[in-house]
Structures are given as C-alpha cells and as structure tokens.
Amino acid sequence: MKEIILIKNGELALKGLNRSTFEDILVKNIRKRLKSLGEFEYTKAQSTISVIPLSDDIDMDEAANRVGHVFGIAGYSRALQVDKDMDEILVNAPKYLDSYLENIKTFKVEAKRSDKNFPYISPEISAMTGKAILTKFPHLKVDVKNPELIVTIEVRDKYAFIRGNQLKGAGGLPVGTSGKATVLISGGIDSPVASYMMSKRGLTLNAVHFASPPYTSPQSEDKVHRLLQKVAVYSGNITLFTVGFTEIQEAIRDNCPEDMFTLIMRRFMMRIASKIAFKEDSKALITGESLGQVASQTLAAIACTDSVAKMPVFRPLIGNDKDEIVNLSRQIGTFNISIEPYEDCCTVFTPKHPKTKPDIDMIEEAEKVLDIEGLITRAIDNTKVKTISFQEN
Ligand code: ATP
C-alpha cells in the first residue's frame, strides 16, 4: 500500500499526432522537478500519468506541491494504491481521506472498474464504500448532485486506487514544447510575470539582465537571481546572461539628447538581447511592457524599440493593468522581491522629460554619434553567465 500521484494532461490532450512527444516532454519535466526527492516510476495510460514513489521515505506533500507547478498539467490528485480486494478498499477509503471527511458535510462515491473480473460491479463498489464511510463518519450525508467531496475508487489491472477531489494543475503547455525565448529581465514587477506567462505557453527561458555597476549594486543583481529562482519553479532552469551596460549608458548620457536617453538605451537592450538570443538558438524576445504604462511604452516608443529587434518580441502584459500584473506577481511569489528598493539601470540617468512621441528617424540620427557596433561587442564580451534553478517557497 502506498500513495501515488495521478496526473491529467492539460491542453496536450488536444494535440493529436504530437501527443506522445508532448507527453514525453511533460514526463521529463516532472521527472527533473521531483528528482531531488527520491526515485519514482512513471507510467502512462488513458491520458493519465501515474507517478509512483519507489521508496517509503519520499516526501509526498512536497512531491504534490512541485507537480502543482509544472506546466502542461490540467489537474492532479493524490491516490492511495491498495490491493485489489474489497475489504482493503472498505478499510482504507475512510482512513485515507479522514482529514477531508471530518471537515465536510456531503460526499459521494464514484467507482470505475477497468478490470471486469473484479467480483463487484461499479454501483456495488460505490454503495459499499459509501456505507463504510458513513459508518465511520455518521455526520456525513450523501449528495449525488453537488457533494463537497467526490471519493473515487478505481479498480485497474494490478491495483485499486482511492482518491479525493482533483486539484487544479498549473495549466498551459509543457516547457520545451514551444521552443526557446529570451526574456529581458529587470528587477521590477512586470518582467518576472511576463517570463512566467510565456513559459506557461511552453517556452524554455533564457534571460538577459543589464547591469550598470557602480550605478547599480551587486544587490540588484542578486535580486534578479532571486526573482528568476521563483520563475524557475514553473519554467525549470533558466540561463541568465548579465550584461555590463555601464559604458553604453555613459556614452548615451555624454553624447545624446537627454529626452532620448531611455529610448536609445532600450534600443541597445533589444540589439544586445537579439544577438545573445541568436547565439543561444532562442527564437524570440520577451519583455514586461504594458501599453502606455510609462513614456517608453507608448505605441510610438514601442515602434522605436521593436525596429531594432531581430526576432519576434512577445509582450504578454501589453493589455494588462498594473493591478492585474501585481495580482499575478503575488500569485507566483515574485512581488515581495520585486518591491525591494534597489536601483535598476533604467532608473539611473532617467531624463526629466522623456519623449513620449518619438520619431524613429530622429532617434537614429541621435544615435549616429555613437560607435554602436563597438559598444555592443564590448558589452557582450563583458557578460556573466549563470544557471538559475528553482527555489521552492
Ligand atoms: P519591470 O517591472 O519589468 O521592470 P517596468 O514597468 O519597470 O518593468 P521599464 O523599466 O520601462 O518597465 O522596462 C520595460 C521592460 O524592459 C521590462 O519589463 C524588461 O523586460 C526590460 N528591462 C528593463 N530594465 C531592464 C534591465 N535592467 N535588464 C533587462 N531588461 C530590462
């Protein structure tokens, strides 16, 4: 007798021909996430993946918690695997689910029998289990229409399984099924949320962060590491490129009109991120921009930054209000880190009156005084690479 986890695929159930590749990637992702907890066996049948611990000392609370963060899972439940014996089912169903049964008023039992040789048919299994539960918890009532708890008994070929309500999974597509993209990550609220959202659509993430020491501190880089550790709970490992941006920012400050600082700087970010992405076989960029949120995120400003990106730029928050973004950031555990007060390179040398309706020709003209290629090459040479792994709460 042991506890296992049963996983229902999410959208991959719809993927027809690709389904088995998708399932393989999902299993690989779950495997990676659970590896440090001990050894598990994985089996697939009827769009359900069973995760079976191979030793008794595995922390199944933590295993279930981690499964809940893996994209590509619609729902999952913990289940008790027992011998295919009616007495075993009747003794264990009330015992296994007691912490739920104690605290509710209504339940029903659903039985499924794929082994047609089992001596009882499904309605008999349901009725007998229901009675066993009512005997132990006489305060309960059976409600077949709207029960608080559905107790499911499944009799399969080797074992029977007892489980309670299914929990909601993280949804989305398994990470790695949509390719790879590079997120421009700041220490702010938005870009970690944007990372989470695109990873949910099946993208493996790389990240690029621009740091301008001594104007920005080591703490602000550490903050970015901690933000990405939270994102990695969902996305899996993230390769972070921290680019030295000081020379570029100083060159802009010394040579370009002040009202264009931010836009010229953001165009450098896009160019450098495109180059790093290209080398890493990453096919898109991701930013945390939201239309109209600040001067550099007006339609005209976005057109200026977009025009130097060498690949599609995904802005999953473009239509979100700040409070919606904040809610998501609380949900994924990044908010409290994001609001720590460290300087970002965007906040040093900010113009007092940034252009809100910039013109691409004007910006290009203003950039001409800079040695764009030289600055970019030196910044990329001055890049640190680090792999960020997930850090559970
Ligand atoms: P965030 O909360 O993500 O910092 P923001 O509202 O502060 O966003 P901006 O500072 O204008 O917005 O930045 C817009 C986007 O540019 C960010 O969402 C992020 O994708 C990218 N970005 C900003 N600063 C950096 C940085 N230092 N390194 C990498 N990317 C950055």
Ligand code: MG
């Ligand atoms: Mg920012």
